[in-house]
Amino acid sequence: MRTISRRTAVIGAAALTVALAVTGCSKASTGGSSSDTGTSGGGGSSNLNVVFIPKNLGNPYFDASDAGGKAAVGELGGKYSQVGPQTASPDAQVQYINTAAQQHASAIVISANDPKAIGDALTQAKQGGTKVVTFDSDTDPQYRDVFVNQASPDGIAKAQVDGIAKQIGDSGEIAILSAAANATNQNAWIALMKKDLAADHPNIKLVDTVYGNDDDQTSFDKTAALLQTHPNLKGIISPTTVGIAAAARYLSTSDKKGKVALTGLGTPNQMKEYVKDGTVKEFYLWNPTDLGYLAAFTAAALVDGTITGKEGDTFKAGRLGEYKVGANGEVLLGDPTAFNSSNIDKFNF
Ligand code: RAM
Numbered sequence: 001m002r003t004i005s006r007r008t009a010v011i012g013a014a015a016l017t018v019a020l021a022v023t024g025c026s027k028a029s030t031g032g033s034s035s036d037t038g039t040s041g042g043g044g045s046s047n048l049n050v051v052f053i054p055k056n057l058g059n060p061y062f063d064a065s066d067a068g069g070k071a072a073v074g075e076l077g078g079k080y081s082q083v084g085p086q087t088a089s090p091d092a093q094v095q096y097i098n099t100a101a102q103q104h105a106s107a108i109v110i111s112a113n114d115p116k117a118i119g120d121a122l123t124q125a126k127q128g129g130t131k132v133v134t135f136d137s138d139t140d141p142q143y144r145d146v147f148v149n150q151a152s153p154d155g156i157a158k159a160q161v162d163g164i165a166k167q168i169g170d171s172g173e174i175a176i177l178s179a180a181a182n183a184t185n186q187n188a189w190i191a192l193m194k195k196d197l198a199a200d201h202p203n204i205k206l207v208d209t210v211y212g213n214d215d216d217q218t219s220f221d222k223t224a225a226l227l228q229t230h231p232n233l234k235g236i237i238s239p240t241t242v243g244i245a246a247a248a249r250y251l252s253t254s255d256k257k258g259k260v261a262l263t264g265l266g267t268p269n270q271m272k273e274y275v276k277d278g279t280v281k282e283f284y285l286w287n288p289t290d291l292g293y294l295a296a297f298t299a300a301a302l303v304d305g306t307i308t309g310k311e312g313d314t315f316k317a318g319r320l321g322e323y324k325v326g327a328n329g330e331v332l333l334g335d336p337t338a339f340n341s342s343n344i345d346k347f348n349f
Contacts, residue, residue, distance in 0.1 A: 048078025050299050051100040052292070053110040055137065055183070056088040056214055060267050061241040061288050062111070064349045065136070068292030069109060075318055076300050078106075088180045088214040090114035094121045101125035107299035109292075110144075111136035114182040119143040131302040135295035136288075137185035145302050145309040146329050148295040150286045151336045156239070157192035159284045159336055160264055161201065164235045167261035167281055171203035172234035175226050177247055177264075179214040179240035189239050207233070212243045219246035227256055238264035244283060248274035268339050268347035275344050282340040289349055291333050294320055298331055 052069045054062035066082045073080035083099070085092035090113050098121055100108050108130055112118060115138065122132050122143040135148040150156075164174055176193070178186045190209065197204055207230050212219025219242055227233060227250075238244035244266040251257050257279050266283045274280045297317035298307075307313035313325040323331050339347065 046077045047106065048073065048076055048300055048303055049104075049106045050078060050080050050296055051096075051105045051108050052080070052082040052084075052296075053093050053096050053100070053108060054082065054084045055111045055113050055180070056092075057082075057084050057086060059214060059242055060270055064267065064288035065111075065292030065295070068289035068294075069296040070292075071289075072293045072296035072318060073300070076297075078300065080296075088113050088183070090117035090180070090182050093118050097121040097125055101128050101130050104128065105130050106303045107131040107133060109133045109135055109295045109299050110139075112139045112184055113137070113180050115140045115184045117182070131299060133295055133299045133302065135291060135298075137183055139184070141328055144329070146298050146307070146325060146331055148291065148298050148331045148333065150288075150291050150333050152332065153188050153192055156265070156284070156336055157189045158196055159338065160189070160237050160239060161193050161196040163263040163282055163284065163338075164237050164261060165201050165204060167263065168204070168234040170201055173205050173207045173230055173232050174235040174237060175208040175210065175230060175233060176206065177219060177222055177226065177236055177238040177240075177243045178209060178211050179243060181211045181213075183214075183240075186239050193237065193239075212238075212240070212246065214240055214242040216242060216246050219243045220250050223247040223250040227254070227260065233260055235261040235263070238262065238266075241265055241267050241270065241285070244280075245270040245274075248279050252277055252279040265336075266339075267349055268344050269349060271339065272344055275339070275341050282338055284336045284338055286333055286336045287349065290320060293318065294323065294331065294333055298323075 050073050070080045083096045097118060101124060108125055112134055126132055132144040133146050134144045138147040197206060210222045212222045236247055238247050244264040247262055251262055252274055262280050263283050265285050271283055294317050301307045301315035306315045307325055309329045311325055311327055314322055317323050325331055
């Protein structure tokens with residue numbers, strides 16, 4: 001059984017395991033450029049009707065969570081769909097929440113672009129009987145029933161800080177290339193990374209934090225600007241799959257390749273070529289397919305009354321086994337994985 005993170009576990013990069021991501025990962029078949037993929041996840045034999053709302057569509061990370069959600073709802077015989085905005089802006093998800101509520105979805109499973117901006121819409125949905133699960137990026141707790149957290153925030157922060165320290169000899173200027181400025185998950189990790197840097201890496205100086213909004217071109221341009229503004233930059237941490245892939249693409253053809261280190265959170269499929277060409281040594285992530293799968297089972301457990309979201313509630317999440325709701329209504333997927341040239345070919349998401 002897995003339990004909740006309470007900022008207790010501190011996971012060093014060296015301690016990261018590959019255990020999480022070796023099972024059944026496949027590229028999503030849905031979630032492309034349409035604003036309403038409307039895919040059905042099963043025979044619809046139950047009353048379960050789950051609507052996934054990612055931060056934005058067209059992001060391979062959410063294609064993977066979509067595949068997991070769809071598989072889980074299919075196993076439960078429910079109806080599944082994923083809808084969402086093209087851009088990861090604070091209130092762009094509101095219209096999709098309202099529509100799901102009007103259609104009496106049994107549950108909304110959402111990754112929030114902002115902890116507050118979607119609060120009213122989610123409250124209304126809950127008042128109408130729709131269960132609300134946040135996954136990946138939380139809202140303020142009062143707006144949802146349960147948050148399915150991908151990994152301990154301390155572990156995610158420490159892995160990236162230790163990773164960059166290892167790669168730049170624990171000294172010099174670094175910058176952060178993040179997602180949207182209000183993203184709950186990235187902001188929590190950045191705050192913890194700053195703490196780790198101050199406590200354990202006094203010779204590393206964080207000189208800038210910039211936001212690519214989980215948009216490929218914006219992230220690419222921000223990388224170029226960072227390198228220009230800070231000629232002594234030795235490393236970049238990008239705690240977003242969109243950012244790290246765009247930064248790697250920029251670095252791979254620039255004269256900074258191999259000179260400016262890059263780490264952060266990425267999907268193995270997007271990062272493989274940059275590990276192989278020497279642009280990136282090591283980066284981190286959990287299994288987003290499993291995250292979507294667990295979030296869907298959490299939603300189903302709320303809908304059928306197995307859990308209410310209170311600490312200590314337990315439920316079964318299909319092939320992942322039994323989970324427990326912890327403090328603050330959180331369910332924790334597990335540990336992140338470190339990816340490098342020794343293992344990257346084993347993963348497919
Ligand atoms: C991006 C999103 C997502 C985050 C990953 C690591 O795809 O910002 O919320 O969890 O990166």
